[in-house]
Amino acid sequence: DTIHLVRPSHILQLKARKAAQDLPQLSTEFLNTQPGWAYANIQVERNKEEDDNKVPLSPELVYLQVGNEMLRHTWFTASEFRSMALMATLSALQPDRPLPLTALTPRVGLPLNALTPRVVPWAAVAVHVCNADVPPSQIMYVLNASVVALCHVDNNEFSRLRQGALQDGPVVLQDTPICQAYGIGIVRGVDMERRLFYILTCVQEERLLQVNALLCGALSVPLSLMLQQNVDGQVPYVTSDFSPDGEIFGATPLRIRKNLQRERR
Numbered sequence: 703d704t705i706h707l708v709r710p711s712h713i714l715q716l717k718a719r720k721a722a723q724d725l726p727q728l729s730t731e732f733l734n735t736q737p738g739w740a741y742a743n744i745q746v747e748r749n750k751e752e753d754d755n756k757v758p759l760s761p762e763l764v765y766l767q768v769g770n771e772m773l774r775h776t777w778f779t780a781s782e783f784r785s786m787a788l789m790a791t792l793s794a795l796q797p798d799r800p801l802p803l804t805a806l807t808p809r810v811g812l813p814l815n816a817l818t819p820r821v822v823p824w825a826a827v828a829v830h831v832c833n834a835d836v837p838p839s840q841i842m843y844v845l846n847a848s849v850v851a852l853c854h855v856d857n858n859e860f861s862r863l864r865q866g867a868l869q870d871g872p873v874v875l876q877d878t879p880i881c882q883a884y885g886i887g888i889v890r891g892v893d894m895e896r897r898l899f900y901i902l903t904c905v906q907e908e909r910l911l912q913v914n915a916l917l918c919g920a921l922s923v924p925l926s927l928m929l930q931q932n933v934d935g936q937v938p939y940v941t942s943d944f945s946p947d948g949e950i951f952g953a954t955p956l957r958i959r960k961n962l963q964r965e966r967r
Contacts, residue, residue: 703738705759712762719767733759785924788849791886792927794904814927815938819890819900820910827899828855828863828873828915838874845899845918846892847939852905853881853915860914870897878917884909888923889916 705713715728726732778786796811829841836844855875863873887903899916928940 705733705761706738709759710761712764714764714766716768717765727765728763730758730760730763733761784921785926788886788921789924789927792888792902792904795902814888814890814902814923817890817902819902820887822899822901823870824872824897824899825864825867825870826914828860828875829918830875830878830915831918832878833920841874842892842894845889845916847923848889848918849921849923850887850889850901851883851917851919852885852887852901852903852910852913853879853883853917854912855879855881855915857914872916875915879915881915882912883917884913886921 713728715725718724793811795817829845831841831844834844859879860873863875867873885903885905887901887905889899890902891900892898893900901916903910905913929937
């Protein structure tokens with residue numbers, strides 16, 4: 703149904719190493735004859751009307767072989783792989799100058815609070831939490847110390863929403879928009895008095911000028927970046943006092959999802 707409605711120019715089909723794991727191979731004949739849930743009724747109506755002007759689907763089909771020959775057994779979980787991928791992206795935040803190495807001083811990166819952030823006024827961006835319903839009065843607590851996507855929403859839509867928002871506050875989006883994403887960043891801090899966001903990001907300067915939306919999801923800052931910071935004294939955003947019942951706001955243990963079932967052999 704989606705293919706018939708969208709009529710894409712290219713379709714990429716992933717092929718597994720084992721043919722039993724593949725879906726039926728797409729072809730031009732398959733796309734034009736195979737009915738869907740809703741398209742079956744549409745096709746019947748079109749046949750009744752004998753529409754000779756219908757243009758058949760003829761997208762370019764690309765087949766991509768995925769998978770590798772390596773053993774799937776690994777000590778890392780899926781969440782750890784995601785954390786390593788995120789840390790590899792955030793490694794670009796570290797300065798290019800190599801840190802001095804001595805026999806007694808291991809090479810460590812700068813902590814998050816030692817990196818230079820970008821300063822973004824609240825009024826210059828729209829904000830939204832994609833994976834939960836958060837009231838506007840609580841959205842700053844969610845954005846603080848979170849990973850956000852740096853996006854660009856339509857300028858006309860942003861200007862329309864800007865008129866209904868507070869003069870010095872951000873635009874709070876009600877729904878997740880379909881927009882261009884330029885990269886990710888970490889909200890290092892939120893200045894409630896001067897109404898500013900402090901964001902750590904490695905997105906290029908020319909792209910940052912187009913960013914007018916911060917979208918927050920379920921992706922969190924890797925624990926290693928939070929716990930293994932090279933700072934003296936209290937580590938920012940880390941506490942040993944927590945409440946399992948949620949009595950202390952923001953101090954409940956993180957929920958690690960390990961309920962994704964793997965293929966049994």
